[in-house]
Every structure is written in structure tokens, then in C-alpha cells.
Amino acid sequence: xxxxxxxxxxxxxxxxxxxxxxxxxxxxxxxxxxxxxxxxxxxxxxxxxxxxxxxxxxxxxxxxxxxxxxxxxxxxxxxxxxxxxxxxxxxxxxxxxxxxxxxxxxxxxxxxxxxxxxxxxxxxxxxxxxxxxxxxxxxxxxxxxxxxxxxxxxxxxxxxxxxxxxxxxxxxxxxxxxxxxxxxxxxxxxxxxxxxxxxxxxxxxxxxxxxxxxxxxxxxxxxxxxxxxxxxxxxxxxxxxxxxxxxxxxxxxxxxxxxxxxxxxxxxxxxxxxxxxxxxxxxxxxxxxxxxxxxxxxxxxxxxxxxxxxxxxxxxxxxxxxxxxxxxxxxxxxxxxxxxxxxxxxxxxxxxxxxxxxxxxxxxxxxxxxxxxxxxxxxxxxxxxxxxxxxxxxxxxxxxxxxxxxxxxxxxxxxxxxxxxxxxxxxxxxxxxxxxxxxxxxxxxxxxxxxxxxxxxxxxxxxxxxxx
Numbered sequence: 001x002x003x004x005x006x007x008x009x010x011x012x013x014x015x016x017x018x019x020x021x022x023x024x025x026x027x028x029x030x031x032x033x034x035x036x037x038x039x040x041x042x043x044x045x046x047x048x049x050x051x052x053x054x055x056x057x058x059x060x061x062x063x064x065x066x067x068x069x070x071x072x073x074x075x076x077x078x079x080x081x082x083x084x085x086x087x088x089x090x091x092x093x094x095x096x097x098x099x100x101x102x103x104x105x106x107x108x109x110x111x112x113x114x115x116x117x118x119x120x121x122x123x124x125x126x127x128x129x130x131x132x133x134x135x136x137x138x139x140x141x142x143x144x145x146x147x148x149x150x151x152x153x154x155x156x157x158x159x160x161x162x163x164x165x166x167x168x169x170x171x172x173x174x175x176x177x178x179x180x181x182x183x184x185x186x187x188x189x190x191x192x193x194x195x196x197x198x199x200x201x202x203x204x205x206x207x208x209x210x211x212x213x214x215x216x217x218x219x220x221x222x223x224x225x226x227x228x229x230x231x232x233x234x235x236x237x238x239x240x241x242x243x244x245x246x247x248x249x250x251x252x253x254x255x256x257x258x259x260x261x262x263x264x265x266x267x268x269x270x271x272x273x274x275x276x277x278x279x280x281x282x283x284x285x286x287x288x289x290x291x292x293x294x295x296x297x298x299x300x301x302x303x304x305x306x307x308x309x310x311x312x313x314x315x316x317x318x319x320x321x322x323x324x325x326x327x328x329x330x331x332x333x334x335x336x337x338x339x340x341x342x343x344x345x346x347x348x349x350x351x352x353x354x355x356x357x358x359x360x361x362x363x364x365x366x367x368x369x370x371x372x373x374x375x376x377x378x379x380x381x382x383x384x385x386x387x388x389x390x391x392x393x394x395x396x397x398x399x400x401x402x403x404x405x406x407x408x409x410x411x412x413x414x415x416x417x418x419x420x421x422x423x424x425x426x427x428x429x430x431x432x433x434x435x436x437x438x439x440x441x442x443x444x445x446x447x448x449x450x451x452x453x454x455x456x457x458x459x460x461x462x463x464x465x466x467x468x
Contacts, residue, residue, distance in 0.1 A: 107138075109136055110136070110137075110138050110140065110141055113129065113133055113136065113137065113141050114140060114141055114144050116129050117129055117130075117141065117144045117145050117148055118144060118148065120148065121152060122152065123149055123152060123153050123157070123161060126145055126148055126149055126152075127149075127164065127166045127167060127170075129145075130145050130166065130170050131166050131169075134169070134173070137173070138177075139174075139177050139178070139181060139185075139186070139190065140190065142170065142173060142174040142177060143174070143190045143193055143194055143197075145170060146170065146171070146174060146193075146194060146197040146198070146201075147193050147194075147196070147197045149161065149167070149197070149201065150196070150197035150198075150200035150201050151200075153201070158201055158202055159202070161201065162201065162202065162203065171198075171203065171205075171208070174194070175205075175207075175208050175211065178194075178211060178212065178215060179211060183215050183218040183219060184219075186215055186219060187219075188219055188222050188223045188224065188227040189227055191212060191215060191216050191219065191227070191231070192216075192223070192226075192227040192228075192230045192231045192234070193230075194212060195209070195212055195216075195230075195231055195234040195235065195238075196230050196231075196233075196234045198234070198238070199233075199234040199235075199237045199238045204238055204239060204240065206240055209235070209238060209240040209242075210240075210242065213235070213242040213244075213245045216231060216245060217244065217245060217248055220248055220249065220252050221252065223252065224256075224259075225253075225256050225259050225260045225261070225264050226264060228249060228252060228253055228256070228264075228268065229260070229263075229264040229265075229267045229268045229271070230267075231249070232246075232249055232253075232267070232268055232271035232272065232275075233267045233268075233270070233271045235271070235275070236270070236271035236272075236274040236275050237271075237274075241275040241276070241277075243277065246272065246275055246277040247277070250272070250277065250279045250282055253268055253282060254279075254281065254282055254285065257282075257285055257286065257289060258289070260289070261296075262290070262293070262296050262297045262298065262301040262302075263298075263300070263301050263304075265286050265289065265290060265301075265305065266300075266301045266302070266304040266305040266308065267304070268286070269282075269283060269286050269304075269305055269308035269309070269312075270304055270305075270307065270308040270311070272308070272312070273308045273309075273311035273312035274311065278312045278313075278314065280314065283308075283309065283312060283314050283316075284316075286305070287305075287309070287316050287318075287319045290302070290305055290319060291318065291319060291322055294322055294323075294326065297326070298335065298336075299326075299327075299331055299332055299335035299336075299341045300335060300336055300337065300340070300341055302323045302326060303323075303340075303341045303342075303344040303345045303348070304344055305319075305323070306319065306320055306323050306344070306345065306348040306349070306352075307344040307345075307347060307348040309348070309352065310347065310348040310349075310351040310352040311351075315352060317354065320348075320349065320352065320354045320356070321354075321356070323345075324349075324356040324358065324359040327345060327358075327359050327362050327363070328362060329362045329365045329366060332345075332362055332363070332366045333365075333366050333369060333370070338366055338370050338373065339367075339370065339373050339374045339375070339378050340378070342363045342366050342367055342382065343374075343378050343381055343382050343385075345359065345363055346360070346363050346381075346382050346385035346386065346389075347381060347382075347385045349385075349389065350385040350386070350388040350389040351385075351388070353389075355389060355391075357391075360386070360389065360391045360393065361393075363382075364386075364393040364395065364396040367379075367382060367396055367399075367400075368395060368396055368399045371399055371400070371403050372403075376407075376410045376411045376413075376414055377414060379400060379403070379404075379411075380411070380414040380417050380418045380421070383397070383400055383418055383421040383422070384417060384420070384421045386421070386425070387420070387421035387422075387424040387425050388424075390424075390425070391425075392425040392426065392427065397422070397425070397427045400418075401422075401427070401428070401429070401431045401432055402431065404418065404432050404435075405431045405432050405434070405435040406435075408432065408435040408436055408439055409439065415432070415436070418432070419432075
């Protein structure tokens with residue numbers, strides 16, 4: 001095999017050289033993407049209702065273990081991996097095994113197309129590659145294209161992307177390919193990345209999700225923890241809940257739970273709770289595992305886990321107490337996406353009626369220090385959580401009142417919920433109310449031309465009379 005590769009290069013025939021970053025790019029990750037404040041996580045849980053944190057489902061890459069959502073699901077598209085250290089004999093054996101298993105051996109053209117798609121940094125370029133090579137795309141190329149579009153598209157541009165004819169053609173082709181393919185040839189990481197990408201792009205196609213659920217069910221025993229948690233997260237975020245899939249996935253998660261990383265545990269618990277499928281045995285085992293490995297949990301992980309328990313209406317005093325001990329001001333203030341973290345914590349503890357003064361104090365201090373990083377809904381939800389727990393923190397609410405008054409237009413949609421929280425705690429709303437009244441009055445209307453000319457005429461007439 002090495003001999004043929006060398007010969008092809010000598011003859012200047014196209015043969016791709018793979019860069020190590022290639023596989024990271026396939027997963028939607030590159031060195032500059034750490035701590036990007038998404039995507040994400042345009043990812044809010046707006047369907048969860050007024051009592052839920054609108055940003056609770058946001059998962060973004062962290063400085064610690066890679067995000068299971070952005071990690072691409074194991075070695076994404078691993079069938080196209082080339083390793084110069086791999087011996088030719090092992091490569092031939094692998095190709096023979098793939099052929100005997102009925103899996104398509106990737107053509108050189110498909111490998112090159114995948115490399116082009118991965119290195120295309122703009123949605124327009126990805127669509128151009130897809131359009132120019134449409135008839136040659138296989139399921140891996142289609143999955144890569146969709147995943148890359150979900151990774152590089154700005155949240156403000158996704159609605160326009162969904163209306164783009166080339167994009168709609170891509171999704172239709174992917175749907176047809178998945179429908180016609182032998183389920184055994186669909187890899188778990190491909191399936192999990194497809195549902196992740198569809199969710200990130202805001203595509204709520206029930207027919208396509210049901211098709212993918214059927215294919216996932218057939219391969220569920222081959223799913224690894226990262227594939228399971230990513231798939232469940234995507235279905236929960238999409239709002240399309242398949243009870244059969246949830247039931248089968250719950251069984252598989254319990255089999256592999258010991259191999260789940262902290263973020264995978266948190267995401268899985270949240271997804272189950274969000275879908276309304278609460279397997280108490282699974283949740284209790286997840287809590288026990290978290291307690292045994294709490295030193296591995298980062299703020300984003302443990303805040304999401306306790307939020308999942310509150311969403312599932314499952315009390316677990318020991319878990320909540322141990323998490324509270326980790327919630328120091330220093331840890332929360334320097335955590336990734338601090339507004340999401342403290343919002344999840346405040347909501348989880350208030351909804352579960354677990355009152356730990358030290359936790360609320362830490363949350364309040366972090367909020368005061370980073371209040372400009374909060375979105376309006378996050379800040380209103382945080383105020384509501386303190387009100388429900390009957391925790392009146394004077395410094396926090398003075399800071400919130402001042403911030404809202406300065407940015408009152410941004411809070412107009414949620415102002416009544418904020419006033420309800422203020423009223424419940426006896427906090428004055430005068431400052432915010434004055435800002436609202438001043439905004440409603442608006443600036444003084446400019447003089448019309450007719451009025452201006454009339455004033456000038458009166459001034460001239462006065463001068464003439466005075467001279468006479």
C-alpha cells in the first residue's frame with residue numbers, strides 16, 4: 001500500500017495528505033474555538049416554560065474534557081482515517097473486513113471531498129462544494145457537510161440557511177440516503193452527528209427525526225457513551241420525543257453508565273428530564289456515580305446535573321449538599337459561561353426547595369461581578385429563583401435594578417416577571433418604573449418646518465414693530 005501511495009505521488013496523481021487537525025475540524029473543533037460563547041448555544045430551552053431557565057440546555061466546549069456535543073461523537077468519520085504508522089497489511093485486512101461486513105469502502109474521490117468540506121470555513125463554500133459534487137456524495141460526505149454547516153453557521157444566519165435551496169436539497173438527499181441504506185452500514189457516530197447537526201440548525205422535521213430514531217434503535221447496542229448522550233441531547237433539544245427510543249436508550253445507558261464522563265452524565269440526565277422520561281433507577285445511579293467522582297465535575301457539569309434533578313422533580317439531598325460545597329465564588333466566577341452556571345444552580349435549588357445560604361451568597365456575588373454578561377431572560381430567571389427561595393440579597397437586587405433601568409428596552413418583554421420577583425421580596429421597582437416612563441415619553445419631537453417658519457416670522461414681526 002505504501003508503495004502504491006509513493007508511486008501515485010511521484011506520478012503527481014491526487015492523493016490527500018491528512019493533517020492531524022483534519023479530524024478535529026470534522027468534530028467542529030479547532031484551537032481557536034475553545035470557550036466560544038455560542039452556540040451555541042443559540043441554544044435556549046424556550047419550550048421549557050416560564051419556570052425553566054431559558055439557557056439551561058446550552059452546552060459549549062470547555063477547557064477541560066471536550067464537550068460531548070462539540071466532540072463529534074468518538075472519532076468522527078473514522079472510516080476515512082489514515083495513519084502513516086499503520087502497516088499496509090492491517091489496512092488491507094481492515095478493507096477486507098469492511099467489504100465482508102457489507103460496508104462501502106470509501107472511494108478516493110469521497111475522501112478528497114470530505115477533506116474539502118472539512119477545510120471549508122464558510123457556509124457558502126460548503127454549499128458550493130456540495131452542489132458541484134452532488135451526485136458523488138456518500139453518506140459520510142453528507143454527514144460531514146451537515147455537521148460543518150451546523151458548526152460554522154452564525155446563529156443569526158441559520159434561518160436564511162434553512163431557506164437556501166442547496167441546503168434543502170442536501171437535507172433531502174441525506175434523508176433519502178439514510179432511508180435506503182442498510183442500517184448495519186450506518187455508524188453510531190454518523191447517526192449521532194446527524195441528529196446533533198439538525199438540532200443545532202433548528203430543523204424540526206418530525207419525519208426525518210423518526211427515521212433517524214428507527215435507525216438508531218437498530219444500532220443502539222453499538223453506541224458509545226458519547227454517542228448516546230449526544231443523541232439524547234439532540235432529541236430533547238429538538239422537542240421531538242420518541243418514547244421507544246428513550247426507553248431503549250435508558251436501558252443502554254444503565255449498562256454503560258460507569259464509562260460516562262461527567263458532562264455525558266449531566267447531558268443525559270437533562271435530556272431524559274426534558275423529555276419527561278424519568279427512570280428513577282437511572283437518576284439514582286447517576287447521582288451515586290457523581291458523588292463518587294465529584295472531584296472530576298466542573299461547574300457546568302454539576303450545575304446541569306442538579307438542574308436535571310429539579311426538572312425531573314427528583315429530590316436528592318446528598319447530591320445537592322455536595323454540589324453546594326463546590327460552589328465557591330472563585331470556582332463559579334471563573335467557570336465557562338458563568339451566567340448559565342449560576343442560573344442553573346439558582347433555579348435548581350429554588351425549584352427543589354433546597355435552601356443553602358452559602359450557595360445563594362456565592363451565586364449573588366458572581367452575578368453582581370458579571371451582570372453585563374447576563375442575557376435579559378437569564379437575569380429575570382435568576383431574580384425569580386431568588387424570589388421563590390425567599391432570599392432577599394440587597395446588593396444583588398440593587399445591582400439588578402440599576403442594570404435593568406439602564407437597559408430597560410431589552411427587558412420590556414420580561415419586565416412583568418421581574419416586577420413579580422421584586423414584589424415577592426419587597427424590593428422597590430421605582431428606579432425601573434421611572435426608566436420605563438421616560439422611555440415611553442420619548443425624546444422631544446423635532447420642530448416641523450411649518451412651525452419653524454412661523455416662529456421666524458413672529459420674531460421678524462416683533463423686530464419691525466419695535467423699530468417703528
